[in-house]
Amino acid sequence: MEIAASHSPHENEAVCEVSVLMPCLNEAETLGTCINKAKASLKSLGVNGEVIIADNGSTDGSQEIAKSLGARVVNVERRGYGNALMRGIATAHGKYVIMGDSDDSYDFTNLGPFMEKLRAGYDLVMGNRFMGNIHPGAMPHLHRYLGNPVLTAIGRLFFKSPSGDFHCGLRGFRRQAILDLDLRTTGMEFASEMVVKSSLHDLRITEVPTILQPDGRSRPPHLRSWSDGWRHLRFLLLYSPRWLFLYPGILLIAFGLIVGALLLQGPVFVGSIGFDAQTLLYAAAAVILGFQAVAFGVFTKVFAISEGLLPEDPKLTFSKIKVNLERGLILGVSLILTGLVCSAYSVWTWKRASFGTLDPVHTLRIIIPAITALIIGVQIVFSSFFLSVLGLRRR
Numbered sequence: 001m002e003i004a005a006s007h008s009p010h011e012n013e014a015v016c017e018v019s020v021l022m023p024c025l026n027e028a029e030t031l032g033t034c035i036n037k038a039k040a041s042l043k044s045l046g047v048n049g050e051v052i053i054a055d056n057g058s059t060d061g062s063q064e065i066a067k068s069l070g071a072r073v074v075n076v077e078r079r080g081y082g083n084a085l086m087r088g089i090a091t092a093h094g095k096y097v098i099m100g101d102s103d104d105s106y107d108f109t110n111l112g113p114f115m116e117k118l119r120a121g122y123d124l125v126m127g128n129r130f131m132g133n134i135h136p137g138a139m140p141h142l143h144r145y146l147g148n149p150v151l152t153a154i155g156r157l158f159f160k161s162p163s164g165d166f167h168c169g170l171r172g173f174r175r176q177a178i179l180d181l182d183l184r185t186t187g188m189e190f191a192s193e194m195v196v197k198s199s200l201h202d203l204r205i206t207e208v209p210t211i212l213q214p215d216g217r218s219r220p221p222h223l224r225s226w227s228d229g230w231r232h233l234r235f236l237l238l239y240s241p242r243w244l245f246l247y248p249g250i251l252l253i254a255f256g257l258i259v260g261a262l263l264l265q266g267p268v269f270v271g272s273i274g275f276d277a278q279t280l281l282y283a284a285a286a287v288i289l290g291f292q293a294v295a296f297g298v299f300t301k302v303f304a305i306s307e308g309l310l311p312e313d314p315k316l317t318f319s320k321i322k323v324n325l326e327r328g329l330i331l332g333v334s335l336i337l338t339g340l341v342c343s344a345y346s347v348w349t350w351k352r353a354s355f356g357t358l359d360p361v362h363t364l365r366i367i368i369p370a371i372t373a374l375i376i377g378v379q380i381v382f383s384s385f386f387l388s389v390l391g392l393r394r395r
Contacts, residue, residue, distance in 0.1 A: 015048050016048055016049060016050055016093040016094045016095075017047055017048050017049055017094055017095055017096060018042070018047055018048075018049040018050075018094040018095070018096040018097070018098060018111075018115065018118075018172075019049060019050050019051075019052050019088075019092035019093055019094035019096070019097045019098075019175070020038040020042070020049060020050070020051045020052065020097075020098050020099075020100075020108070020111070021052045021054060021085065021088040021089065021092060021097050021098070021099040021100075022034055022035075022038075022051070022052070022053055022054070022099070022100060022101065022102035023054045023056060023081060023084040023085055023088065023099075023101065023102065024053050024054065024055045024056065024058055024062050024066070024084070024102045025055070025056040025057065025058055025062075025084075026058045026059060026060045026062060027058070027060075027062050027102045027103060027217070028058070028060040028061050028062045028065055029216060029217050029218060030102060030103050030104035030215065030216040030217055031053070031062050031065050031066060031102045032065050032069055033104050033216065034100075034102045034103075034104055034108055035051050035053075035065075035066060035069045035070075035071050036069065037107075037108035037109045038051050038108040038111070039051060039069075039070070040109065041108055041109050041110065041111045041112070042111065045111065045112055045115060047111075047115060049094060050071075050072055050092075050093055050094065051066075051069075051070070051071040051072065052071065052072050052073075052074060052088050052091070052092055053066040053071050053072070053073045053074065053088075053102070054074050054076050054084040054085060054087055054088030055073055055074065055075055055076060055084075056076050056079055056080070056083070056084045057075075057076075057077070057079065063075075074087055074088055074091050076088075078186070080186035080187045080190075081186075081187055081188050081190055081191075082183070082185045082186040082187055082188075082189070082190030082193075083186045085099060085190060086183060086190070089175060089178060089179065090179065092175055094175060095174065095175060095176075096115070096118045096172060096173065096174055096175060097172065097173055097175050097178070098111055098114050098115075098170075098171070098172040099169070099170070099171060099172075100169055100170040100171075101169045101170075101215075103215035103216065103217055104213075104215055104216035104217075105138060105169075105212055105213055105214065105215040105216075106127070106169060106170040106210065106211075106212065107170070107210055107211040107212075107213070110210075110211075111172075113125075113208040113209075113210075114127075114171075114172035114208060115172070117172070117206050117208060118172050118173075118174065121204060122174075122204045122205065122206045123173060123174045123177040123178075123198065123203035123204045123205065124171065124172075124173045124174075124177070124178075124194070124195070124198045124203055124204070124205045124206075125171060125172040125173065125205075125206055125207065125208060126163045126165060126168055126171045126195070126205065126206070126207040126208075127165065127168040127169075127170035127171055127207065127208060127209075127210035128163075128164050128165040128168060128207040128208065128209055128210060129165055129168055129210055129211070129212040130164060130165055131164065131165075131207070131208075131209040131210075132209035132210045132211045132212070133209075133211045133212070134211075134212045135211070135212065135213040135214060136214075137214045138212045138213050138214045138215075139212060147229050148165065148166070148167055151166055151167065151192070151229070151232050151233060151236065152164060152165060152166040152167070154233070154236050155192065155195065155196065155236055157243075158236055158239075158240040158242075158243050159195075159196050159199040159200060159239075159240065160199060161195055161196070161198075161199040161205070162199075162205050162206070162207070163195050163199075163205065163207055164207060165207070166191070166192060166195055167191050167192070167232070168191075168210065169191065170210050171194075173194075173198075177198075177203055178194065178198075180201075181194070181197040181198065181201060182308055183197065184309070185235065187228075187231060188228045188231060188232070189228075189231045189232050189234075189235040191232075192232050192235050192236060193235065193239075196235075196236070196239050200239075200310060200311050201311050239304075239309070239310070241296075241297040241298075241300040241301045241304070242297060242301075244297070244300075245293045245294065245296045245297030245300060246293070246294055246297035246298075248290075248293055249289075249290045249291065249292070249293025249294035249295075249296075249297060250290065250294060251290070252286045252287070252289055252290030252293065253286070253287050253290035253291060253294070254290075255283070255286050255290075256283045256284065256285070256286030256287035256288075256290060257283075257287060259275075259279065259280075259282075259283040259286075260280055260283040260284060260287065260369070263275060263276065263277070263279055263280040263283065263365075264280070264365055264369070276361060277360070277361045277364035277365060277368070280364065280365065280368050281364070281368055284368050284369070284371070284372040287372055287376065288372060288375055288376065288379075291376055291379060291380075292379065295379065295383045298383075298387060299383075299386065299387065299390065301313065302387065302390040303390055306390060324384065324387065324388075325384045325385065325387065325388040327384075328380050328381070328383065328384025328387070329381060329384055331377075331380055332376075332377045332378065332379075332380030332381035332384065333377065333381065334377070335373045335374070335376050335377030335380065336373070336374060336377035336378060336381075337377075338370075338373045338377070339370045339371065339372075339373035339374030339375075339377060340370075340374070342366055342367075342369060342370030342373065343367070343370045343371075343374070345366060346363060346366045346367055346370065349363070349366070350363075
């Protein structure tokens with residue numbers, strides 16, 4: 001999803017320092033409270049700002065409540081948490097944006113720490129509920145002790161993010177910095193995308209303690225624990241080709257090569273259990289699958305960069321991809337020739353036996369490496385050409 005930033009009038013830009021943005025879908029019970037808290041906080045801080053309600057098609061009168069309290073309503077036709085927020089960010093007048101849910105679960109009365117960090121030059125200021133206070137009943141145990149910690153740990157590991165609460169909905173940021181990230185997701189994973197892309201693009205990120213209290217609605221929340229959790233996890237994996245493809249592929253290749261090298265010399269016994277040519281076949285399969293995973297990792301990284309999903313990587317410039325094509329062809333052809341030589345040797349061995357019955361275990365120790373070299377060699381040749389095509393797109 002691409003939304004062009006709207007250019008507010010110069011007078012608005014001059015007087016509006018911060019826009020407090022709230023996505024809304026039938027939040028009539030709590031919306032007024034959130035608006036009043038935000039306006040009171042801005043007034044107490046002496047900050048010139050506005051409150052924006054990005055309405056996603058409410059039918060309970062939320063728009064009228066917002067307008068009556070002096071908030072600006074932006075109607076967002078396309079459903080989705082991400083759609084609502086991106087439209088609100090694009091139409092905001094403030095240099096900074098502080099966003100938070102309109103269910104009265106976040107503390108809009110204390111926006112000072114966010115403003116202090118934003119004015120200090122930070123691009124993204126995350127709220128951290130675990131550093132602050134989570135009131136009883138405010139966060140389900142599944143989210144508090146499993147979902148959020150696990151997803152946050154994965155995000156910190158994959159992207160070296162400093163955030164200790166990846167999914168806190170109360171956060172502030174420099175508006176133009178987030179618009180420049182070209183965020184794409186339309187649903188709940190928008191929260192993860194903002195943190196991930198901010199980390200990948202080396203934006204200045206910090207966090208401040210915040211309070212989470214039970215929301216004031218009488219109906220269940222829009223959040224669906226398992227499906228939304230999976231969407232967040234899927235997003236983290238798709239944005240990290242290294243962890244999704246590259247590292248598992250390298251482990252498979254290493255495992256296959258080590259086991260294969262041991263079994264080529266003869267059977268290996270671990271206690272009373274013997275491993276022989278049959279295990280060698282599985283080791284070869286691990287090498288082949290590992291190479292495919294590594295290739296997918298490189299393809300995904302190049303494609304994601306070409307589509308603007310990931311930032312530029314100096315290791316994947318067009319000139320280097322071109323060189324890699326030539327090296328890949330040399331390596332691939334070398335493996336193919338090795339496989340053909342081994343295959344010819346096995347045929348010669350068969351001929352010496354007058355094309356009769358051979359010892360299958362001895363024969364497999366020749367054929368399995370030969371076939372593995374042939375398959376990997378052909379894959380390297382084709383992968384090198386495909387990588388070169390992706391590189392041409394990026395030039």
